[in-house]
Amino acid sequence: MIHTKKYSLTKKDYTKIILLKRLKKSWWLYLFMFVLGILYLPKFGEDSFSTFFTIFSFSYPFVMFTYLYFWANSKDHQPIFSETHLSFDNENIYLKRNGNESKITSNSIQKVISNTKYWMLYISKGQFIYIPKNIFYSNEDYNKFSALIN
Incomplete structure (x- = not known):
């Protein structure tokens, strides 16, 4: 993880x-x-x-x-602005926000929009998850996450 x-x-x-x-x-x-x-x-x-x-x-x-x-x-929209902790393994993404943890499988990501500063992972047509690109501790972690969502 x-x-x-x-x-x-x-x-x-x-x-x-x-x-x-x-x-x-x-x-x-x-x-x-x-x-x-x-x-x-x-x-x-x-x-x-x-x-x-x-x-x-x-x-x-x-x-x-x-x-x-x-x-x-x-x-x-206040819950969207709360502090989030992201963790992931080879198949799943885990988001922890306000004491609640959500598990997202890589298969449930319908669309990925990449920007220079962030990714937007679309779970449904109107629901996306914002993930900045500067939250990773190493380039290896960044590349693993990039491979997971693509």
């Missing part, structure tokens, strides 16, 4: 992950709304529909990002 350093996900990192994920998924929608806002801008003030649509088109991205910011920092 290989143990790692304790880590925790900060609210800033979680918010950044959520906002970037939404931007990558829906960038075309924000671009479309911005273009429509520019097209309706010359008609701004002429009728109520053009005025509403222009304001809505330009404010929609800001409203969505503000909503996601407050959603990511809500009290419902």
